[in-house]
Amino acid sequence: MARNRTAFFDIPPDQLSERDARAELKELAELIAHHDRLYHEQDQPEISDAEYDALRQRNESIEERFPQLILPESPSRKIGAAPAEGFKKVRHRVPMLSLENAFLREDIVDWLDGIRNYLLELRDPGVAIAVRCEPKIDGLSCALRYEGGNLVSAATRGNGEVGEDVTANVMTIQNVPQALKGAGWPDVIEVRGEVYMTDADFLALNEQQEAVGAKVFANPRNAAAGSLRQLDPSVTASRPLHFTAHGWGESSESFAESQSEALRRIHRWGFQASEPSRVVQIVAADVGGLCGYYDDIERRRSGLGFSIDGIVLKVDRLGWQGRLGFVSRSPRWAVAWKFPPERAVTVVEDIQCQVGRTGKITPVAHLKPITVGGVLVRRATLHNSDEIARKDIRIGDTVVIQRAGDVIPQVVETLPAQRPTDSVPYRFPERCPVCGSRVVREAGEADSYCTGGLICSAQVVERLKHFASRDAFDIDGLGDKNIEAFYRNGLIQTPVDIFTLETRDGQQLPPLREWEGWGEKSARKLFDAVRRARMIPLDRFIYALGIRQVGEATARLLAKHYRSLAHWRGCMEASQDRSSEAYLELCAINGIGARMADDILEFIAEPHNQAVLDGLTSAAGGRPPLVSVADFERQAAETPIFGKTVVFTGTLESMSRSEAKSQAEALGANVAGAVSRKTDYVVAGPGAGSKEKRARELGLTVLTEQQWLELIRNEFE
Numbered sequence: 129m130a131r132n133r134t135a136f137f138d139i140p141p142d143q144l145s146e147r148d149a150r151a152e153l154k155e156l157a158e159l160i161a162h163h164d165r166l167y168h169e170q171d172q173p174e175i176s177d178a179e180y181d182a183l184r185q186r187n188e189s190i191e192e193r194f195p196q197l198i199l200p201e202s203p204s205r206k207i208g209a210a211p212a213e214g215f216k217k218v219r220h221r222v223p224m225l226s227l228e229n230a231f232l233r234e235d236i237v238d239w240l241d242g243i244r245n246y247l248l249e250l251r252d253p254g255v256a257i258a259v260r261c262e263p264k265i266d267g268l269s270c271a272l273r274y275e276g277g278n279l280v281s282a283a284t285r286g287n288g289e290v291g292e293d294v295t296a297n298v299m300t301i302q303n304v305p306q307a308l309k310g311a312g313w314p315d316v317i318e319v320r321g322e323v324y325m326t327d328a329d330f331l332a333l334n335e336q337q338e339a340v341g342a343k344v345f346a347n348p349r350n351a352a353a354g355s356l357r358q359l360d361p362s363v364t365a366s367r368p369l370h371f372t373a374h375g376w377g378e379s380s381e382s383f384a385e386s387q388s389e390a391l392r393r394i395h396r397w398g399f400q401a402s403e404p405s406r407v408v409q410i411v412a413a414d415v416g417g418l419c420g421y422y423d424d425i426e427r428r429r430s431g432l433g434f435s436i437d438g439i440v441l442k443v444d445r446l447g448w449q450g451r452l453g454f455v456s457r458s459p460r461w462a463v464a465w466k467f468p469p470e471r472a473v474t475v476v477e478d479i480q481c482q483v484g485r486t487g488k489i490t491p492v493a494h495l496k497p498i499t500v501g502g503v504l505v506r507r508a509t510l511h512n513s514d515e516i517a518r519k520d521i522r523i524g525d526t527v528v529i530q531r532a533g534d535v536i537p538q539v540v541e542t543l544p545a546q547r548p549t550d551s552v553p554y555r556f557p558e559r560c561p562v563c564g565s566r567v568v569r570e571a572g573e574a575d576s577y578c579t580g581g582l583i584c585s586a587q588v589v590e591r592l593k594h595f596a597s598r599d600a601f602d603i604d605g606l607g608d609k610n611i612e613a614f615y616r617n618g619l620i621q622t623p624v625d626i627f628t629l630e631t632r633d634g635q636q637l638p639p640l641r642e643w644e645g646w647g648e649k650s651a652r653k654l655f656d657a658v659r660r661a662r663m664i665p666l667d668r669f670i671y672a673l674g675i676r677q678v679g680e681a682t683a684r685l686l687a688k689h690y691r692s693l694a695h696w697r698g699c700m701e702a703s704q705d706r707s708s709e710a711y712l713e714l715c716a717i718n719g720i721g722a723r724m725a726d727d728i729l730e731f732i733a734e735p736h737n738q739a740v741l742d743g744l745t746s747a748a749g750g751r752p753p754l755v756s757v758a759d760f761e762r763q764a765a766e767t768p769i770f771g772k773t774v775v776f777t778g779t780l781e782s783m784s785r786s787e788a789k790s791q792a793e794a795l796g797a798n799v800a801g802a803v804s805r806k807t808d809y810v811v812a813g814p815g816a817g818s819k820e821k822r823a824r825e826l827g828l829t830v831l832t833e834q835q836w837l838e839l840i841r842n843e844f845e
C-alpha cells in the first residue's frame with residue numbers, strides 16, 4: 129500500500145518551523161528509501177517517476193533551508209549518488225574558530241597579561257596558569273561527528289560557520305576511527321583536528337603526479353586539501369592522509385576538566401592527538417617555560433616528518449576557557465605563536481598599482497619568480513607610498529622578501545649595493561591606473577585612494593568579488609575569474625544583477641551553458657548557488673556590502689544591535705541627522721567609533737548604494753534575498769536580557785568589566801558605553817558617577833552588581 133505523508137508536507141520550506149522540518153526530513157528519508165527499494169529491488173514502483181522526483185526535490189529544498197538538520201541517512205547524501213556538482217554545505221553547530229597570531233615573545237606576554245586582567249582571580253600573580261603547548265600543524269581543519277560512537281559525518285572548516293560535507297572522503301583516512309574505541313565517550317561528540325600529509329608522502333605524491341603529467345602541489349597543505357576535496361572518494365582513498373585531533377566542537381556531555389585531560393581521552397577513543405605536547409605552569413608573567421617549548425619545537429621542526437608553522441598555546445583549564453570565551457572569531461584562551469617567516473632574495477622587475485573595492489591603491493612589486501618555503505612567489509605587497517619611500521624600493525632593485533603562511537609576501541629591505549646605476553626613486557601615480565581619476569591622500573592617512581567611485585571598473589569588480597566571497601554571500605561558482613568575465617560581458621554591474629542572472633540567461637548573450645568552459649551542469653550549479661544565497665544572516669549581508677571599515681566584527685555588532693535589515697537601514701537613514709537619537713544610538717554601540725559611523729552613514733547616503741539595497745530587498749531584481757536572523761540570535765535562547773541594552777559603570781567586584789560585558793553579550797544583550805533613553809539596565813558599582821546620575825534622571829532601571837547577577841543567574845547554572 130502506498131504510504132501517506134503528513135499534513136505539513138506542502139508548507140513552503142521558508143515557512144516551516146525547525147521542528148516540523150526535522151520531522152518531515154525524517155519522514156522523507158524513510159519514504160524515499162522505501163520507494164528506492166520498491167523500484168530497484170522489487171521492480172514494483174508504487175509511484176510515478178515524477179512523484180518520486182517531487183519527493184527528492186522537496187527533501188532538497190528543506191535541506192537547503194535547514195542545512196543543520198541534514199540527516200546522515202538523507203537521500204541526498206547516499207554515497208555513489210555523489211554530488212557531481214560539488215560538496216554539500218553543512219552548518220557547524222558550534223562555529224569553528226581560528227587563532228590569533230603572535231610572532232614575538234612580547235606578544236605572548238601581552239596575551240597572558242590580557243588573561244590575567246580578564247579573570248579577576250588571576251590578577252593575583254601568585255595564581256599559576258597551566259598552559260598546554262602543541263605544535264601548529266599546517267593542514268586543514270576538519271570536524272568529525274560521532275553519534276552513538278559511530279562516525280556519521282565530517283566537514284571542513286569552510287568559513288567557520290558553514291563547511292563542506294566530506295564524510296565519504298574522511299571515511300577513507302586510515303587513522304580516523306569509524307567507531308570510537310573504549311568507553312566513556314559522549315553520545316554525540318564532534319572531534320576536531322587537522323587533516324595533513326607527511327613530508328615524505330607529499331614528495332612521493334608529487335613525483336607520481338609529475339610522472340603522469342598531473343598537477344604538482346606547492347606544499348603538503350595544498351596536497352592534503354586537494355586530496356580531501358575530491359568529488360570521487362576513491363581518489364582520496366588513494367592519497368596518504370592523516371588526521372590528528374586538537375580539540376572538539378559539539379559534545380552531548382562534558383568529559384574533562386582540562387584540555388590535556390580531554391585530549392588524553394580522545395586519544396584513548398582511537399585518535400592520534402597533537403604531539404609532542406607539554407603543559408607549562410605560568411607564575412606571574414614568566415613566559416620562560418613557553419619560550420623553552422617554542423625553541424625546542426623549532427629545533428626539532430625539520431625532523432618531525434610533517435609541516436608545522438608554529439606552536440599553539442591553550443589555557444588548560446576548561447572552566448577558564450569557557451569564561452574567557454572568544455572575541456570576534458578567535459578564542460581568548462588560545463594563541464598561535466608562529467615561527468619567523470621564511471625569507472629569500474630576488475629582483476623587483478616592476479611596480480604596479482592595484483585598486484581595491486574602496487578605491488584604495490596598493491603598490492605591488494612584480495618579482496623575478498622565486499620559491500620561498502616551498503611556494504612560488506611572483507608578487508609582494510609594498511603597502512603604500514610611505515612604505516616605498518621609507519625603504520626606498522625601486523624597479524630593478526634586489527630585495528629581501530618574506531612569506532609567513534598564507535599572508536601576502538612582503539619586501540623586508542632592499543640591497544642598495546646591488547642597485548643598477550641608472551635607477552631612479554619610484555614615483556607614486558597621481559592618477560588611477562585603471563580609470564584615470566585623480567588619486568587623493570587625506571592628511572594623516574597613509575593610504576591613497578582613487579576618486580573614480582563607480583566609474584572605476586576596478587572598484588566595481590572588486591566590490592562584486594567581495595560581495596560573492598566566502599565570508600559574505602558565499603556564492604560557489606562565482607569566483608574572481610567568473611565575476612571578471614561577467615562584468616566584461618556586461619552581465620553584472622551591481623550585486624543585484626547576480627540574482628537575476630538566471631532569469632536573464634540567454635537573453636542578451638548566448639546562454640551560459642554555451643560559453644567556453646561552461647556546460648549544462650556548471651551553469652545549473654551556479655544558478656542553484658545563487659538561489660541558496662538568497663537566505664543570508666544579517667551580519668554577513670552587512671559585511672557583503674563592503675562599507676569602508678566595516679569588517680566582519682563590525683558587521684556582527686551592527687546586526688546584533690539592529691537585528692533586522694529594515695530596522696538597521698531605517699536607523700542609518702535617521703542617523704544622517706547628526707543631532708538625532710538614532711545617531712547617538714549608533715555611536716553608543718561599543719566598538720563603533722565616530723569615524724566608522726561616518727563611513728557607514730556616507731555609504732547609506734549614496735544614491736547608488738540605496739539602489740542596491742532596494743534591489744536586494746525588493747522584488748525588483750527577481751526573488752528577493754531573505755535576510756535571516758544572524759547566527760548568534762538563532763543560538764541565543766530567549767533570556768531575560770535578550771535584546772536589552774546594558775551599560776556598566778563604576779567598579780565591579782566579582783568579575784572584570786570585560787568578562788561582565790562578554791557574559792552579557794553571550795546572553796543576547798547589547799552592551800553600550802553611554803547611557804541614553806534606549807538603555808534598559810544600568811549596572812552601577814562603587815564609584816559610578818555621571819552615568820548613574822543620568823540614568824536616574826532618565827528614570828532607567830539601575831541595578832547593583834548583585835541584582836544584575838541575580839537577574840542572569842539562571843542562565844549560568
Ligand code: IVH
Nearest residue numbers: 225226227262263264265269374402440459
Ligand atoms: S586549536 C579555536 N590546535 O590552526 C581554534 N589548532 O590558525 C582551535 N591548527 O583552524 C584550534 N594545529 O585548523 C589548534 N594544535 C592545534 C593546531 C591547530 C593546527 C589549525 C586549526 C585552526 C588554525 C588556526
